[in-house]
Amino acid sequence: MFxxxxxxxxxxxVKDYESYKAVYCSLCKTLGKEYTFLxxxxxxxxxxxxxxxxxxxxxxxxxxxxxxxxxxxxxxxxYLLKDNTQEPLSKASALTVITAYYKLRDNIDDSxxxxxxxxxxxxxxxxxxxKKASRKYPAYEKICGEMYASQKNAESQxxxxxxxxxxxxxxxxxxxxxxxxxxxxxxxxxELGYHLxxxxxxxxxxxxxxxxxxxxxxxxLVSNVSAEREEALTRADELMSQSLCLLTAAHSxxxxxxxxxxxxxxxxxxxxxxxQNIIYPEKGKRK
Amino acid sequence: MNKNPYTILGVTENATEKxxxxxxxxxxxxxxxxxxxxxxxxxxxxxxxxxxxxxxxxIQKMRKEGRSYSSYSSQNAYSGGGNSYSSNTSNTSGSYTxxxxxxxxxxxxxxxxxxxxSILKGVPADNRKGEWYFLYGMIYYRRGxxxxxxxxxxxxxxMEPQNQEFRGVFDRMNSQRSYSSPxxxxxxxxxxxxxxDICSAICCLDTCCECMGGDCIPCC
Numbered sequence: 001m002f003x004x005x006x007x008x009x010x011x012x013x014v015k016d017y018e019s020y021k022a023v024y025c026s027l028c029k030t031l032g033k034e035y036t037f038l039x040x041x042x043x044x045x046x047x048x049x050x051x052x053x054x055x056x057x058x059x060x061x062x063x064x065x066x067x068x069x070x071x072x073x074x075x076x077x078x079y080l081l082k083d084n085t086q087e088p089l090s091k092a093s094a095l096t097v098i099t100a101y102y103k104l105r106d107n108i109d110d111s112x113x114x115x116x117x118x119x120x121x122x123x124x125x126x127x128x129x130x131k132k133a134s135r136k137y138p139a140y141e142k143i144c145g146e147m148y149a150s151q152k153n154a155e156s157q158x159x160x161x162x163x164x165x166x167x168x169x170x171x172x173x174x175x176x177x178x179x180x181x182x183x184x185x186x187x188x189x190x191e192l193g194y195h196l197x198x199x200x201x202x203x204x205x206x207x208x209x210x211x212x213x214x215x216x217x218x219x220x221l222v223s224n225v226s227a228e229r230e231e232a233l234t235r236a237d238e239l240m241s242q243s244l245c246l247l248t249a250a251h252s253x254x255x256x257x258x259x260x261x262x263x264x265x266x267x268x269x270x271x272x273x274x275x276q277n278i279i280y281p282e283k284g285k286r287k
Numbered sequence: 288m289n290k291n292p293y294t295i296l297g298v299t300e301n302a303t304e305k306x307x308x309x310x311x312x313x314x315x316x317x318x319x320x321x322x323x324x325x326x327x328x329x330x331x332x333x334x335x336x337x338x339x340x341x342x343x344x345x346i347q348k349m350r351k352e353g354r355s356y357s358s359y360s361s362q363n364a365y366s367g368g369g370n371s372y373s374s375n376t377s378n379t380s381g382s383y384t385x386x387x388x389x390x391x392x393x394x395x396x397x398x399x400x401x402x403x404x405s406i407l408k409g410v411p412a413d414n415r416k417g418e419w420y421f422l423y424g425m426i427y428y429r430r431g432x433x434x435x436x437x438x439x440x441x442x443x444x445x446m447e448p449q450n451q452e453f454r455g456v457f458d459r460m461n462s463q464r465s466y467s468s469p470x471x472x473x474x475x476x477x478x479x480x481x482x483x484d485i486c487s488a489i490c491c492l493d494t495c496c497e498c499m500g501g502d503c504i505p506c507c
Contacts, residue, residue: 238464238465
């Protein structure tokens, strides 16, 4: 369920791509610093988007300095300076770790016996770093925990597509609304978060359609629409388009002091590109 | 709140008339009430649209009077009207003439979806006509359950095909389902003609000249 919220690189200006990479690299650095080196492997584009959204309203300039990449010492990265970026990066790191823990739990539940074993080996480490993140940001742990339980419940009862998507949609709406600075922003974040969460859920369902069908795992498109790929993905496309329309409308009401162009690129172009690649893979993937 | 109207439109104080018009049109397209017709954020969009309209009118007024923003008195309030976009007259709650469920409509409008739903749930099954399905669809839509909402709107239209309110909302659902993202604003540089455009135009001119017996460029 990660990696869908990303840029359309070909349509991004170089300076904006550099600032996007600076957030990505800074998030990697923060994960390493706050939750051990291994946590850097949990880095995702979705959390980079979350970090940028949090930083977009910060007062003052955002500055960066050059440094070496931990994974590739030959590469130079831009890292954001701490001043007004420390807290957003810390929040995004905590959310990365907490969601990764629940994702692991979910994978263990869905896996067969032999795949479960190596996943169980990761569990103590993930639990330990999740505990640290939860102490810093207990609201995130509460929201994630509730989402995990509701999602399990909805999928075991084989409810409608809307009801299955509700836990993920509600989760992202709550996470964003916790970060809102005033009532109006909270309303916009709730709407944006809800439909973005729903879009992500549907993207994941559409992307895993064939795999789930083959392995007889639960998929809301199979249980509510059809086991035929074309019919199921057409409905997914319609629902994703509608969620995209609604989240774009919410996004348009936000004012960004930083990263406005990158955030516009992600919402207006990146999501649409990802959707096209999932629904119509035969047209050839553009990155 | 007295913000700089140029900041609101996202242009500099020495922007040309054309740049201001382009900026205004793009913002008007973004915040147009039609994009937020059934949205719970409609009031926020209306406020933004009003702010943009006022900023545009203010700039026109300042330029007509030959003043810059810094010399403009801060006591001057924005005044509306002028050539700006006005909101579309269609409005979900205003376009019906008669309703069997005025309380339900008010609850939906004020965001009290559970209260609206509990009234509708109390209606016996054989009394559930088009408006019942329409309002239940609206509750689902406001909740974010777009798939359920679509089904209920479709049933409402099938039950009362002549009802313009139901048809209007159902058509909007269909257009949202076939939504493709607008292009975001790109910065257009001032040059409207590239060197290639000029060269091609001269070559075409030379060809036409030669057809008519002349020769614009002797060497080709």
